[in-house]
Amino acid sequence: MNWQQVFLLEGKVQHYDWGGYEYLPQLLGLANQAQQPYAELWMGTHPRGESMAWKNDHPIPLSELLESRPDWLGEGVVAQFGPKLPYLFKVLDVRQMLSIQVHPNKAQAESGFLRENQAGVSLSASHRNFKDDNHKPEVMVALTAFWLLHGFRHESEIARLIEEVPEFGPLKPYFARKDIFELYKGVMEMPQAGVDAILEPLDNRLRPLAEGGALRKEQPEFWAARAFEQLMPEGKAYDRGVFSIFLLNLVRLQPGQGIFQGAGVPHAYLEGVNVELMANSDNVFRGGLTTKHIDVPALLAHLNFEAVTPRILEGERLSAAEWAYYTPAPDFQLNKIRLSAGEFYQARVSDGPEILIVIEGAVNPVGCQAFTRGQAFFVPAGHVYALHGMEDSLIFKALVPSLH
Ligand SMILES: [Zn+2]
Incomplete structure (x- = not known):
């Protein structure tokens, strides 16, 4: 075994405003005395946050390492995805809720990217929708209790919520035919004055309830109140994304449970820590809870308006130590490894x-240096390795599903 075939990776931290202050600094062994938000740790070759691989005691960008050894991606991977890492691996700590988003499928991304290129829309333009020609399926596994919005609720539940929330009276005509598309389009195209006329009284009613601790996280009202407080301070326009907090399924994942966001499924992360694995793409359409550009026609064209029952992934057991969170995405697979002290994987x-x-915990690949909590490492295609648990350990592994 040649230890140089496993490379220590130094991920890139993204300090977005919504990030937490403790989880990632603790994972990485940093003090964070400046109380900076630590939102995401990226492991991959994305140009906005590339990981460094340690080779012969020197850090080099992971993409450079792979350019010098394309065989480390594997022949099949290069043939299917080109000579680059097909995924981006992350750890996220969500303190403040994220925008509602949806991602295109591969065919939509290819034609959309081409269309915007031909129309001469600059890649950096704020109204540019397609940043690349790839889809962006995502799978994630919760590390703490994790709250998110995922897919439209069933029509009967939406009807019940519109009935129960007194401020939603004006929405009833939009849902007269129990058509989610009609309702959502109505809400997204409503003049701002109409939005304010609904959300201001809702805000006024929920605020004292939230302050008095009368709302529970199982209720959409809890998250609506939090959205008002965090995203819409006094004097800021009401964000119509609040409606989606009621229209989408509110999901709580326990640590170890996962979920897959396929093309067209609206979703928003509300709170918690997770590991996330996605295809290499930046293609996103936003649907509110954001100050960023919302292209309503494009959003409507890429959303799946079918009601969904969220499918919670428990992980399929592969061996005594390993679980796989299978998804239909060909680009990636997320596995979990649990090792007791002294065990081998x-x-x-x-x-x-x-x-x-x-x-x-801590592990050492047999014949290699040890990797401790917060450390990541890269393993080239075809490399044979075993891990030895130095303590009780929890490891997540990003890989490409077998191509045959
Ligand atoms: Zn997403």
Whole structure:
């Protein structure tokens, strides 16, 4: 075993405003005395946050390492996805809710990207929708209790909520035919004065309830009140994304549970820590709870208006130590490894590149240096390795699903 075949990876921290102050600094062993928000840790080759790989005691960008050794991506991966890492791996700490978003499918991304290029829309323009020609499916697994919005609720539940929330009277005509598309389009195209006329009284009613601790996280009202407080301070326009807090399924994941966001499924992360794995893309349409550009016609064209029952992924057991969170995405697979102190984990030989991160404990790949909590490492395609648990350990592994 040549230890140089496993590379320590230094991820890139993104200090977005919505990030938490403690989880990621603690994971990475940093003090964070300046109380900066630590939102995301990125592991991959994304140009806005590339990881550094340590080779012969020197850090080099992971993309450079892979350019010098395309065989480390694996022949099949290069043939299907091109000579680059097909995924981006993250740890997220959501303190303040994120925008509502939806991602296009592959065919939509390819034609949309081409269309905007031909129309001469600059890649950096704020109204540019397609940043690349790829889809962006995402899978995530909760590390703490995790709250999110995911897919439209069933029509009967939406009807009940419109009935129950007194301020939503004006929405009833839009849902007369129990058509989610009609209702959502109506809400998204409503003049701002109409939005304010509904959300201001809702804000006024919910605020004292929230302050008095009378709302529970299981209620959309809790998150609506939080949105008013966090995103719409006095004097700021009401954000119509608040309606989606009621229209979408409110999901709570327990640690170890996962969920997959496929193309067209609206979603928003509300609170919690997770590991997330996604295809290499920046294509996103926003649907509110944001100050960023919202292109309503494009949003409507890419949303799936079918009601969904959220499918919680428990992870399929592969061995005594490993679970897989299977999804339909060909670009990536997320596995979990649990090792007790002294146990060994023999990895299956993968024909694609892998990135592993130690979330708890410490492991050493046999013949290698040890990797401790917060450290990540890159394993080239085809490399045979085993991990030895130095303590009780929790590791997440990003890989490419077998191509055959
Ligand atoms: Zn997303």
